[in-house]
Amino acid sequence: MSGVRQVVGMTGDEAVAHAVKLVNPDVVAAYPITPQTIIVERYSDFVNNGEVDTSFIPVESEHSAMSACVGASLTGARVFTATASAGLALMYEILYVASGMRCPIVLAVANRAFSAPINIHGECTDQLICRDASWVSLFGESAQEAYDETILSFKIAEHPDVMLPTMFGIEGFIVTHALERVETLSKQQVEDFIPASRIARDRFSPDEHKTFGSLVLQDYYMEIKRQQEEAMQNAYKVTKDVMQEFSDLSGRRMEVIEKYQLEDAEHAIVAYGATAGNAKAVVDRLRAKGEKVGALKIRLFRPFPTLDIAQALSGLKTATILDRSATFGSPGTIVQTDIASGLYGRENVPSLHGYINGLGGRVLTLPEIEEIFEKSKDYNDVGMNSTTDWVGYRS
Amino acid sequence: MRNLAEITDVRINGRGGQGAVTASRLLAEAAILEGQYVHAFPNFGPERAGAPVTSYARICPEPFTEKTEVYEPHIVVVIDPTLLDDVPVTDGLKDGGTIVVNYDGEKDSLIKYFEGVHANIYKVAGSKIAQDEIGRNVPNLIMLGALIKVTKIVELESLTKVTLNRFKGVLGEKNVVAIAKAFEEVE
Numbered sequence: 296m297s298g299v300r301q302v303v304g305m306t307g308d309e310a311v312a313h314a315v316k317l318v319n320p321d322v323v324a325a326y327p328i329t330p331q332t333i334i335v336e337r338y339s340d341f342v343n344n345g346e347v348d349t350s351f352i353p354v355e356s357e358h359s360a361m362s363a364c365v366g367a368s369l370t371g372a373r374v375f376t377a378t379a380s381a382g383l384a385l386m387y388e389i390l391y392v393a394s395g396m397r398c399p400i401v402l403a404v405a406n407r408a409f410s411a412p413i414n415i416h417g418e419c420t421d422q423l424i425c426r427d428a429s430w431v432s433l434f435g436e437s438a439q440e441a442y443d444e445t446i447l448s449f450k451i452a453e454h455p456d457v458m459l460p461t462m463f464g465i466e467g468f469i470v471t472h473a474l475e476r477v478e479t480l481s482k483q484q485v486e487d488f489i490p491a492s493r494i495a496r497d498r499f500s501p502d503e504h505k506t507f508g509s510l511v512l513q514d515y516y517m518e519i520k521r522q523q524e525e526a527m528q529n530a531y532k533v534t535k536d537v538m539q540e541f542s543d544l545s546g547r548r549m550e551v552i553e554k555y556q557l558e559d560a561e562h563a564i565v566a567y568g569a570t571a572g573n574a575k576a577v578v579d580r581l582r583a584k585g586e587k588v589g590a591l592k593i594r595l596f597r598p599f600p601t602l603d604i605a606q607a608l609s610g611l612k613t614a615t616i617l618d619r620s621a622t623f624g625s626p627g628t629i630v631q632t633d634i635a636s637g638l639y640g641r642e643n644v645p646s647l648h649g650y651i652n653g654l655g656g657r658v659l660t661l662p663e664i665e666e667i668f669e670k671s672k673d674y675n676d677v678g679m680n681s682t683t684d685w686v687g688y689r690s
Numbered sequence: 691m692r693n694l695a696e697i698t699d700v701r702i703n704g705r706g707g708q709g710a711v712t713a714s715r716l717l718a719e720a721a722i723l724e725g726q727y728v729h730a731f732p733n734f735g736p737e738r739a740g741a742p743v744t745s746y747a748r749i750c751p752e753p754f755t756e757k758t759e760v761y762e763p764h765i766v767v768v769i770d771p772t773l774l775d776d777v778p779v780t781d782g783l784k785d786g787g788t789i790v791v792n793y794d795g796e797k798d799s800l801i802k803y804f805e806g807v808h809a810n811i812y813k814v815a816g817s818k819i820a821q822d823e824i825g826r827n828v829p830n831l832i833m834l835g836a837l838i839k840v841t842k843i844v845e846l847e848s849l850t851k852v853t854l855n856r857f858k859g860v861l862g863e864k865n866v867v868a869i870a871k872a873f874e875e876v877e
Contacts, residue, residue: 304719304728415734436755469757473731474715476722572755658759 300546305477307470310438311377311403312337313477314445316347317485320401321372321492324352324363326382330415332405332471334377357382361389361400368398369507371495373449379405379467383421387428393460394429394523396508399452399493400460402430403445406568406619407467408655416656417466419568420620423596423629429523431461431530432597434567438475440594441465443541443549446480450489450537455496456529466569466619468656480545488544531598551600554607556582557589563608563645564668566617567593567630570653574617577664588668593630601637608638611645615671617664619653627683635681646671646680652687659687698843699760700747702833703779704769707739709830713769714745716856717834720848721749729757742777749843765841767833768792769816780807790837790876792816792829797877812840814876823868824861831865835872846873 305313311334315323323342325335342351352367354360357378368374378386383404393400408418422432431451435441444463452461465471497505511519531551538549555575557563564574571592578590591607591614593600608614618628626632631649638644648671652659667686674682700717704710711732718730730747746760762782768791773779780789785808793800793813800813814836816829831853838844849869854862 302722302725304715304722436757466757468731468734469759472734473729473757474718475729476727569757572757575755660758660761661756 301479302476303479304474305438305442306333306472306474307435307438307441307465308333308405308472309337310442310477311445311465312341313479314442315375316341317480317482318373318375318446318449318489319347320349320375320449322350322352322364322367322374323376324354324360324367324374325376326355326357326360326378327353330379330382330405330407332377332379332403334403334405357385358389361386361393364400365389365393365396365398368393368400369396369499371493371498371500373453373493374398374400375403376400377403377405380407380409380415380421383425384409387425390425390428390430390460392508395519397458397526398460399449399458401445401448401452402460402462403441404462404464405467405471406464414655415467417469417569418619418621418654418656419464419466420622422462422464423620425462426597426629429459429527430597431457431459431527431534431595433461433463433595434593435463435465435470436569436572436592437470438465438473438477439547441470442477442479443545443547446485446488447537447541447549451530451534453493454529454533454537457526457533459523459526459530464568469569478545478547484544488541527598531600534595534598549594551595552603552607553592553594555590555592557591557607559587560589561587561612562668562672563589563591563611563614564617564664565591565593565608565614565630565634567596568619570617570619570659573659573661573664577661577668580661581665581668586668596630599633599637604634605638605641605644608634608645609641610643613671613675614645614647615668616647616649617659617667618649618651621651621654627681631683646675647682648674649683651683651685657687663687696752697748697750697754697756698765698841699763700749700765700767700837700843701760701763702745702747702767702769703773703777704743704745704830705739705773706741706743708769709828710743710745710769712856713767713830713834714747716831716849716852717837717844718747718749719852720844721747723848723851724844726751726844727753729754733759742773763787765790765837765843767837769830769833771817774803780804780809783807783809786810788812788841790814790833790840792833794818810840812836812876814872816872819868819871819875823871824864832868832872835869836876839873839876846870
């Protein structure tokens with residue numbers, strides 16, 4: 296890390312836009328109307344002012360936005376887009392095309408609730424339900440992490456052992472529209488971290504005649520899918536390496552999970568995104584009362600860092616899992632079921648208590664999290680080692 | 691572990707179009723300039739000019755990770771005096787907290803609005819200063835001048851810098867003069 300750290304006040308959306316500006320991708324294709332974010336609004340200013348070389352393609356829907364990204368990516372271009380909630384849902388079909396065709400597109404998601412009823416506020420269901428689309432998937436807690444994950448994502452996605460699209464999410468309004476201090480990187484630092492242009496082994500070009508997106512039936516479809524799984528497994532190690540390299544570059548420690556006050560803990564509060572910040576604040580309050588509790592933040596959601604989470608939770612009594620997403624008729628919350636699968640059959644595992652909370656921007660206050668923590672301990676005391684509750688709603 | 695007492699939550703009560711969001715943002719930017727940590731955000735809902743709106747700034751000299759909304763502010767700033775009749779502006783205000791109101795009348799008549807509220811009450815004629823110094827009723831940043839005088843949450847110099855950075859030229863300079871006047875005149 297060289298030079299003086301520059302600190303700027305930015306919203307989460309602005310932080311992403313400024314980080315993308317440093318990366319200067321070849322193409323940004325985006326649907327410019329609600330539920331679009333301020334990310335591409337700011338970025339289109341950069342394009343308009345000649346501050347970046349990017350070709351900006353405004354399209355008529357998110358389905359088209361992701362389709363344009365796929366087309367551009369296949370020419371070897373470095374491609375970025377952003378969306379939220381319903382927009383991500385409309386991209387869903389093409390998410391699979393992007394990963395199946397191994398397009399290292401980077402997508403910023405402002406995590407916001409789905410309709411109906413109509414709502415525009417924070418909730419992470421939109422991104423979590425993309426878990427099987429073969430995209431690397433990260434969550435950020437703050438404007439700083441939004442900034443950092445923007446830059447990281449290009450490096451992970453374009454790594455020759457990965458070549459998968461990568462999305463990262465920050466929660467609507469409480470991060471996207473909130474001003475925080477952000478330590479910025481210089482253009483030179485980013486250029487040293489990511490090659491100036493994407494190195495594409497296979498691409499459309501006037502000189503190379505290749506076929507992309509061909510019909511593949513029973514003969515080879517499954518082999519193609521298996522390659523995606525191997526790429527996803529590679530992404531686990533690559534993400535760790537890239538985060539280590541980024542930590543060295545920025546001086547900010549970045550890992551696939553973040554452990555807070557877990558060394559001597561007997562209990563953990565597990566969360567991701569902005570809720571993880573609240574979990575850490577609650578850990579401070581509970582520690583002040585003498586509770587041996589720590590927080591575990593999940594930054595990388597796909598590939599799921601099963602081993603890291605299992606090690607972090609090993610030997611604990613309870614894990615309180617705060618999940619800001621909706622799932623219906625499921626055996627647990629979305630993240631809880633992943634953790635439960637990952638821990639099954641291991642020894643010294645904590646009891647797992649999942650809590651669906653914060654839907655549609657509903658605030659889960661710090662005192663409420665403290666109450667939930669007590670509830671988990673009560674469950675554990677009576678031998679209930681797997682529970683799922685909805686919290687923070689009027690019945 | 692952090693000293694939990696060091697966080698200050700500020701709520702700005704205004705009306706749509708009066709710059710409550712800009713005020714919370716610039717207050718936070720001034721704090722950042724001083725090396726403080728912030729989380730500042732508007733309360734988003736249907737946006738209509740003239741409707742009551744709120745925005746928030748959470749400020750701390752040390753890093754903090756809370757990402758909750760502000761329900762119990764230490765400080766409330768009322769940008770529009772007509773809100774006093776329409777909105778419970780002291781809702782959630784911490785016991786012994788501070789409220790700063792844009793108010794042109796006598797302080798005694800203002801205090802009557804807050805019977806039973808245990809808070810430090812301050813007023814400044816923000817709209818009048820705005821008319822005199824800027825030529826329009828835009829008291830949002832002016833109220834920050836009064837706020838920082840009585841709470842010392844950021845320095846006047848920092849607020850001046852971020853104001854000039856946000857509003858280039860004459861408008862920025864006029865705002866700075868008006869902010870300084872409110873800083874002097876708050877009572």
